[in-house]
Amino acid sequence: MTIRVCFVFAVFGLVVFSAGRAGAEPRFLSKQYNRCSSCHYSASGGGLLTPYGRALSGQELATTRHVNAQPAPEGNVSGEDAFLFGALGDHLGPVQLGVSLLPSHLHFASGSFSDSRNLLMNADVEGAYRGHGWTAYGEAGRMPEIGSEGPRLYSREHWVSYESRRGVGIKVGRYMPAYGIHFADHTSLNRSDLGFDHDDQVYGVEVSRTTDQSLLQISVSPGRAESIVKDDGGTSFNTTGRLQVDLASNVVVVGSGLYRDESLLESRHGAAGGAVGFAPWRRVTIWTEGDAHIRAGGGGTSLVFVNETAVEAFRGVWFKVSPQGRTGTDLSPGAFRWNLGAHVLPRAHVDLGLDFYFDKIEGSDKAFKTVLAQLHMYL
Amino acid sequence: MDNKRTFKPALTIAASALITWFVASGVGVAQSRAWTTTIGDVRVTCPLTVGGSFEAKTTALAGRLSVDPATTALAGELSVELKTLDTGISLRNQHMLDNYLEVQKGEDFETAVLSNIDVGPLTTGVTDGHSRFTARLRLHGTLQAVAGQATMSERGSAVRVEASFPIRISDYGIRDPRYLGVGVKNEVVVRVVFFANKDS
Numbered sequence A: 001m002t003i004r005v006c007f008v009f010a011v012f013g014l015v016v017f018s019a020g021r022a023g024a025e026p027r028f029l030s031k032q033y034n035r036c037s038s039c040h041y042s043a044s045g046g047g048l049l050t051p052y053g054r055a056l057s058g059q060e061l062a063t064t065r066h067v068n069a070q071p072a073p074e075g076n077v078s079g080e081d082a083f084l085f086g087a088l089g090d091h092l093g094p095v096q097l098g099v100s101l102l103p104s105h106l107h108f109a110s111g112s113f114s115d116s117r118n119l120l121m122n123a124d125v126e127g128a129y130r131g132h133g134w135t136a137y138g139e140a141g142r143m144p145e146i147g148s149e150g151p152r153l154y155s156r157e158h159w160v161s162y163e164s165r166r167g168v169g170i171k172v173g174r175y176m177p178a179y180g181i182h183f184a185d186h187t188s189l190n191r192s193d194l195g196f197d198h199d200d201q202v203y204g205v206e207v208s209r210t211t212d213q214s215l216l217q218i219s220v221s222p223g224r225a226e227s228i229v230k231d232d233g234g235t236s237f238n239t240t241g242r243l244q245v246d247l248a249s250n251v252v253v254v255g256s257g258l259y260r261d262e263s264l265l266e267s268r269h270g271a272a273g274g275a276v277g278f279a280p281w282r283r284v285t286i287w288t289e290g291d292a293h294i295r296a297g298g299g300g301t302s303l304v305f306v307n308e309t310a311v312e313a314f315r316g317v318w319f320k321v322s323p324q325g326r327t328g329t330d331l332s333p334g335a336f337r338w339n340l341g342a343h344v345l346p347r348a349h350v351d352l353g354l355d356f357y358f359d360k361i362e363g364s365d366k367a368f369k370t371v372l373a374q375l376h377m378y379l
Numbered sequence B: 001m002d003n004k005r006t007f008k009p010a011l012t013i014a015a016s017a018l019i020t021w022f023v024a025s026g027v028g029v030a031q032s033r034a035w036t037t038t039i040g041d042v043r044v045t046c047p048l049t050v051g052g053s054f055e056a057k058t059t060a061l062a063g064r065l066s067v068d069p070a071t072t073a074l075a076g077e078l079s080v081e082l083k084t085l086d087t088g089i090s091l092r093n094q095h096m097l098d099n100y101l102e103v104q105k106g107e108d109f110e111t112a113v114l115s116n117i118d119v120g121p122l123t124t125g126v127t128d129g130h131s132r133f134t135a136r137l138r139l140h141g142t143l144q145a146v147a148g149q150a151t152m153s154e155r156g157s158a159v160r161v162e163a164s165f166p167i168r169i170s171d172y173g174i175r176d177p178r179y180l181g182v183g184v185k186n187e188v189v190v191r192v193v194f195f196a197n198k199d200s
Helices: A003-012 A026-031 A051-061 A225-230 B004-024 B026-031 B090-100 B120-124
Strands: A095-110 A113-131 A134-143 A152-154 A158-163 A168-175 A202-210 A214-224 A238-248 A251-260 A269-281 A284-295 A300-314 A317-326 A335-344 A350-361 A367-378 B034-047 B053-058 B061-067 B074-081 B111-118 B129-139 B142-155 B158-168 B187-198
Touching (some): A026 A300, B034 B074
Antiparallel strands (some): A113 A134, A251 A269, B034 B061, B061 B074
């Protein structure tokens, strides 16, 4: 394997395809869901589904299930849509639980080099309680083996929040700060390249203001959570801001900003960008985000572009195409990616996914090809 | 989701208001006393309790209005078949129609009807412009007064009318739309766009 291939592998290979949190699905804008908070406890998307999200998954998104016009009398999700297929009945009361399992098969190749492996990307338990404006949220699971680190128990998110009746909220704990579009694929260049990958949660405080047409989130943090826990020298003040304006139920614009102070490991840097989501038809969603990533200390500025066009060809059968790019700087080469994907949701909380990634690195004549097959079970 | 019922009435009201305005305008007074709606688009924006919103849409707007010289109110009515409302997903549609609009209860629940449309000074003959209107909306078997704003513009032999007005779901005896913790706020906004042709 050449040095160039090794570099490409390091950037786009197994590391970036390691465990990821259960993803948000911005493609559901085509179903007139312009906020994550209908289906997820986190306003930023991803993670544990609310009872509404569970019911929607089974009755609206799955290929082989249909609407149950009469919800359970107690108003709780039940049957196949519920936690562990409803085996616990209503014994959990107001507490909601979920188990996320993500066995995957990964194959990658570049030139004459190729490799394959099977991974259990996710094995997490998620729980939440919500009442009287308060939400307590936590998740714990198995962090898979990465490099020299063996598998271990891990909690990516744990936080407490309160939202008033007037839409003013505050969240404290460990969470992923809001920035841009939270695509389910954490390797998207607007996430991984800007520091919003699967392990980039922060310990901090987020204040928010939600109205019928807008959502503003501002986060302040002493640093990335993993850097604080491990005291690896990467701790530095950082803040993000994100404003979403819903121009219509199927048209959304987003503006975001990020600032991270200097740490022992990284120079001071920040980002600013905008995104537009548009669902021209009831089965088509188009998201486009552009960001400028500015790095001090001679790091220069790179531009990041991500588009995702998703089409529901048949109920529960989705196809997507996602061109992504990043301009190079003196310190890192530019990159371009084609991501083609197909996802099938045959039953409630079962998502079969097949993605193909074609990555080209500036200055290299070799392409890096990755095929990722996933079975996401959300019990 | 359950706001579809609310949406339909709102649409009917908006359509009616628009037609009324058009009829009352100069076109109606000068050349014809009756108008029939052609292309119509009704959208009810439903804000959610968790933030964001969705729209219930239909193009099934129909009606005929005429000028009554004795009053500023228009004779006739506009109606929307509520079963045609679409929110983009079947779960919302079914809950809205069955559980909240209760269209299965009979004719008074199947359609939203706008009547007694009064555009005031527009009856004196303005074909382009903006005006406040009032009307009565029957929705979910309940009749209530509504008021809003309408804008009209001539398009060849037809008139394009765009109107919007808010309605409160609770005013129509529709129970609080809520499903598994996600609900629709009590006030929704109806926006109606349609073209009206004069009757020959």
